[in-house]
Amino acid sequence: MTQLDEWLTAFFAATSVDEAVVAYLKGTAVSEWVVTTPWVWPAAETLHFLGLALLIGIIAPLDVRLMGFMRSIPVTALRALVPFAVVGFIVNLATGLLFFVAAPDQYMRNLSWWFKVLFLVVAGLNMLMFETTHRSRLDAMGTGDTPSSFKIIGAVSLVSWLMVIYWGRMLPFIGNAF
Numbered sequence: 441m442t443q444l445d446e447w448l449t450a451f452f453a454a455t456s457v458d459e460a461v462v463a464y465l466k467g468t469a470v471s472e473w474v475v476t477t478p479w480v481w482p483a484a485e486t487l488h489f490l491g492l493a494l495l496i497g498i499i500a501p502l503d504v505r506l507m508g509f510m511r512s513i514p515v516t517a518l519r520a521l522v523p524f525a526v527v528g529f530i531v532n533l534a535t536g537l538l539f540f541v542a543a544p545d546q547y548m549r550n551l552s553w554w555f556k557v558l559f560l561v562v563a564g565l566n567m568l569m570f571e572t573t574h575r576s577r578l579d580a581m582g583t584g585d586t587p588s589s590f591k592i593i594g595a596v597s598l599v600s601w602l603m604v605i606y607w608g609r610m611l612p613f614i615g616n617a618f
Contacts, residue, residue, distance in 0.1 A: 506594030
């Protein structure tokens with residue numbers, strides 16, 4: 441990872457766009473509020489963790505079911521919980537943006553953050569593909585095995601979210617940003 445970190449650092453050092461974005465974000469009232477108010481960052485971290493627990497606590501069993509496990513549970517029963525996962529995602533999006541605005545330089549130059557964003561995009565595109573191409577088949581399903589396409593979508597989703605968690609956890613350890 442050291443070589444990649446060096447390349448990323450050199451890349452961002454050679455661009456002025458990231459410096460302008462960092463300067464702008466650090467100059468906002470939101471950034472000032474998060475950085476100078478002692479309770480905001482810890483409260484946001486707590487909410488971020490709770491949002492993640494809500495999101496993964498619902499999406500992971502659904503993904504496992506889509507992969508063909510837990511066949512006695514109707515997919516639609518797990519699917520009914522997805523609105524709560526959306527709430528968890530919105531909480532994480534809001535707190536994640538708060539962290540980013542407060543310390544953009546710590547994130548923009550951190551390889552772990554870019555991988556986290558990459559896997560968020562993969563998870564989002566996977567969900568979008570599922571909702572637009574397979575939703576009607578899901579609604580018609582009961583118990584039993586799932587089609588191969590559901591298994592692939594479930595596996596991609598589960599791996600993507602696990603990678604989001606992993607790379608998010610690696611933020612302080614890879615990239616020397618914190």
